[in-house]
Amino acid sequence: MSSRVLTSWLLIIGPIGMMVIFAVLEPLIIGMVDESLAPKERILATLELFNDKALPGYLINVSGILCMVGAILGLALLGKSLKGGGAALGTLSSWIFIAVLAIPVVSMGLSLTANEVFADGSIDTAVSLELVSEAVFLGVPLFWGLGYVVLGLGMILEKGPLPTVLVWLLFLGGLGMVPGAFIGFAGFLIFLVLVLVVVTSGVFLLRRSD
Numbered sequence: 001m002s003s004r005v006l007t008s009w010l011l012i013i014g015p016i017g018m019m020v021i022f023a024v025l026e027p028l029i030i031g032m033v034d035e036s037l038a039p040k041e042r043i044l045a046t047l048e049l050f051n052d053k054a055l056p057g058y059l060i061n062v063s064g065i066l067c068m069v070g071a072i073l074g075l076a077l078l079g080k081s082l083k084g085g086g087a088a089l090g091t092l093s094s095w096i097f098i099a100v101l102a103i104p105v106v107s108m109g110l111s112l113t114a115n116e117v118f119a120d121g122s123i124d125t126a127v128s129l130e131l132v133s134e135a136v137f138l139g140v141p142l143f144w145g146l147g148y149v150v151l152g153l154g155m156i157l158e159k160g161p162l163p164t165v166l167v168w169l170l171f172l173g174g175l176g177m178v179p180g181a182f183i184g185f186a187g188f189l190i191f192l193v194l195v196l197v198v199v200t201s202g203v204f205l206l207r208r209s210d
Helices: 003-029 039-052 054-080 087-119 123-137 139-158 164-180 185-207
Strands: none
Touching: 003 054, 003 185, 039 054, 039 087, 039 123, 054 087, 054 139, 054 185, 087 123, 087 139, 123 139, 139 164, 139 185, 164 185
């Protein structure tokens, strides 16, 4: 399998799998909590939901994070593939995406530990761990968006390997995603648009001849 084909499949499967798991399967199987609750009450409700369905909850979390990691790794490989005028920025974007990879992994570890501690009866410790997990994960949109900006700019300078419209959408979407990380639903909408752009980019790369 060539690097281009691997990158393509990661850009297609990763984002689609992530959205299906977290936006569809998790609410259907695990359930949802009231987001208007105070942070501690919301965290406690989340832990109780997971504790009632520990095995499916574990499988959903691990699968979803793996898909997220796959999507980010695909973007890192795409940045690394730039060889022309955008090579330096492409490499920089790949470093940013590799750094982003650590955030969901650490956050998931904290969250799984919190659920184990909660099951053992240490409720206050579990709530604290889950709060830290959420705080760590807040860094993902900011740096993911920065990665999009640098990658998009690198491909603009290189004039490839994606169509101009996709490259500009990555760049502009990344610009919107950085502040969007702090403005709730608007940031989520920008993220959804970028998911579609990334999947489309993966399809385009897969269909392109070497």
